[in-house]
Amino acid sequence: MKAVYFYQHGGPDVLEFGRVSTPEPGQGYVLVRLRAASLNRLDLWVRQGWPGIKLEYPHIPGADGAGEIAVLGAGVSGWSIGDRVVINANLSCGSCDYCLSGFENRCRKWGLLGETQRGTYAQYLALPVVNVYPLPAEFSYEAAAAAGLVFHTAWHSLIQRGQVRRGETVLVVGASGGVNTASIQIAKFAGARVIVVGADARKLALAESLGADVLIDRSRDENWAKAVYQVTEKRGADVIIDNVGTTFPQSFQAAAKGGRILTVGNTGGARFEIDNRFIFSKHLSIFGSSMGTRQDFAEVMELVFARKLNPVIDRSFPLSDARAAHEYLEKGEQLGKVTLRIDDD
Numbered sequence: 498m499k500a501v502y503f504y505q506h507g508g509p510d511v512l513e514f515g516r517v518s519t520p521e522p523g524q525g526y527v528l529v530r531l532r533a534a535s536l537n538r539l540d541l542w543v544r545q546g547w548p549g550i551k552l553e554y555p556h557i558p559g560a561d562g563a564g565e566i567a568v569l570g571a572g573v574s575g576w577s578i579g580d581r582v583v584i585n586a587n588l589s590c591g592s593c594d595y596c597l598s599g600f601e602n603r604c605r606k607w608g609l610l611g612e613t614q615r616g617t618y619a620q621y622l623a624l625p626v627v628n629v630y631p632l633p634a635e636f637s638y639e640a641a642a643a644a645g646l647v648f649h650t651a652w653h654s655l656i657q658r659g660q661v662r663r664g665e666t667v668l669v670v671g672a673s674g675g676v677n678t679a680s681i682q683i684a685k686f687a688g689a690r691v692i693v694v695g696a697d698a699r700k701l702a703l704a705e706s707l708g709a710d711v712l713i714d715r716s717r718d719e720n721w722a723k724a725v726y727q728v729t730e731k732r733g734a735d736v737i738i739d740n741v742g743t744t745f746p747q748s749f750q751a752a753a754k755g756g757r758i759l760t761v762g763n764t765g766g767a768r769f770e771i772d773n774r775f776i777f778s779k780h781l782s783i784f785g786s787s788m789g790t791r792q793d794f795a796e797v798m799e800l801v802f803a804r805k806l807n808p809v810i811d812r813s814f815p816l817s818d819a820r821a822a823h824e825y826l827e828k829g830e831q832l833g834k835v836t837l838r839i840d841d842d
């Protein structure tokens with residue numbers, strides 16, 4: 498099969514496009530003929546590597562994808578060859594205490610497609626049948642691939658962990674990334690008032706088009722925590738979605754008493770100082786999470802298929818141009834998701 502892979506960590510130039518052997522689906526697995534994939538920042542980090550990361554080479558990146566079932570492995574029932582599917586990248590054992598209590602994303606043997614196993618930048622992918630979800634005929638492979646990881650992650654964070662409720666004020670720190678554009682829509686869907694802090698007018702215009710109620714341009718108003726106070730009658734935000742990390746000091750300032758800070762990542766860097774006095778004196782809670790449960794995936798993808806939540810796609814590249822797609826994502830100027838088309842040759 499054709500695939501994009503690498504043998505060593507580094508910049509986008511380590512990505513190669515060529516032929517590798519097509520995987521075979523084992524017991525309980527299916528082989529999916531992928532038609533689209535989408536990029537996540539995770540793909541860049543895996544490509545760059547970090548101390549202790551162990552990959553099986555050649556490593557194929559990619560967590561998100563959609564296509565149709567090509568081969569059924571032994572013991573798989575309820576599916577047919579040709580069934581359209583979208584992929585849930587969260588890999589779990591299915592038998593540990595966390596899996597049995599429905600928290601597959603806390604699995605003791607947790608893994609992620611494209612990180613701990615070969616991923617979706619390929620014509621074919623073998624994966625457990627529990628990791629595919631039915632894709633309606635009228636919904637495009639590209640939009641499904643663009644929605645998967647970011648909506649799954651944002652849904653678990655806002656709805657399961659953060660319990661965002663109608664009438665609350667939600668502050669989203671960052672306007673244009675995949676998880677943030679999903680979070681804005683999910684917060685609106687939950688009935689919240691949404692404030693977005695963004696880097697420039699272009700990114701804020703996207704947030705507004707997704708339903709954001711209040712826009713704060715941090716290029717013009719550096720002290721955005723104060724701005725949040727002003728637009729909430731000096732109360733602060735009930736829920737703050739902060740996946741930047743280094744902005745936690747401002748997020749603590751912008752939080753209402755009893756506020757919840759939700760985080761699924763740290764695009765600004767992993768280590769930063771926090772002032773603990775904010776946490777106890779304002780009764781703050783910090784909720785971390787990663788990916789989502791199988792139940793979350795089903796719930797949020799049904800809303801995506803019903804077009805109540807809409808993935809934002811910036812640009813599409815053919816699979817053979819994955820290197821250019823990585824370079825584009827690394828520049829950070831995209832508005833929404835960058836996707837890959839996976840053709841027959």
Ligand SMILES: [Zn+2]
Nearest residue numbers: 590593596604
């Ligand atoms: Zn498990």
